[in-house]
């Protein structure tokens with residue numbers, strides 16, 4: 001066989017599993033729980049629902065923390081720690097980036113979203129609405145600090161979160177419609193098309209999924225037990 005024919009498969013487009021099922025479920029459940037947290041305060045004004053949705057966000061964040069070490073290749077934190085050089089190179093020549101996971105700018109935005117979400121949940125746990133509803137950690141916090149956490153939660157964190165998620169959705173739409181990259185398809189099916197064959201695929205076998213289920217159950221049990229214990233203290 002001639003040399004060009006031998007190397008041709010290396011340069012042919014291929015489908016690579018980039019987002020494993022647990023990461024995709026994490027993403028869409030996060031979208032649901034976050035929307036629930038916002039709708040519950042702005043439309044139905046029900047703090048029970050608000051805290052339930054907030055606890056769901058907390059469970060998902062805890063799960064993502066574990067999955068950042070135990071998940072498929074492209075879901076691991078080690079695969080998206082962007083350096084400044086990489087980010088500048090990506091801004092100068094985005095087309096040269098051929099990896100299936102988060103590009104350096106997307107990686108920064110993912111870290112920012114996760115961090116701001118953690119701050120939103122943490123401040124919510126220490127907030128008070130002055131109308132009979134208190135986050136379960138308020139028992140451990142002075143009145144002055146409850147005011148500060150409530151101020152952050154209701155007046156700063158919510159805007160940061162709206163800004164970052166708005167930017168995230170705008171960036172995804174830009175990639176889909178302007179750059180013709182089917183990113184949404186990848187977050188739905190897990191697969192991304194690449195112009196070459198050399199990318200590593202994320203593990204997404206039955207064992208990985210079972211592991212994710214165990215981690216998720218553990219995170220749910222942890223949050224449930226902690227909230228239950230704190231609420232008993234709050235009521236006492």
Ligand code: HEM
Pocket residue numbers: 023026027030031034035064075101102103106107110113114165168169172173183184187
């Ligand atoms: C409440 C709104 C949203 C939040 C908080 C959010 C958050 C996130 C997070 C944390 C990731 C990183 C996934 C991971 O590695 O764990 C991500 C990735 C992604 N999200 Fe969202 N998301 C939101 C809405 C959406 C929507 C509406 C779409 C579709 C239009 C979308 C499409 C994507 C895609 C395609 C990726 C992968 C990006 C890449 O290829 O680098 N997201 N999102």
Ligand code: HEM
Pocket residue numbers: 034037038041050051053054055057117120121123124125126127128129130133134135136150153154155158161
């Ligand atoms: C990511 C999850 C969360 C989001 C996005 C979120 C967002 C919000 C928003 C937008 C408000 C209304 C602010 C306003 O009136 O303009 C609010 C109020 C509030 N949230 Fe959350 N929240 C979350 C989690 C939590 C959690 C887990 C708790 C506690 C269990 C909590 C407790 C509160 C309290 C006590 C208020 C009333 C504050 C006030 O009256 O000024 N939140 N939250």
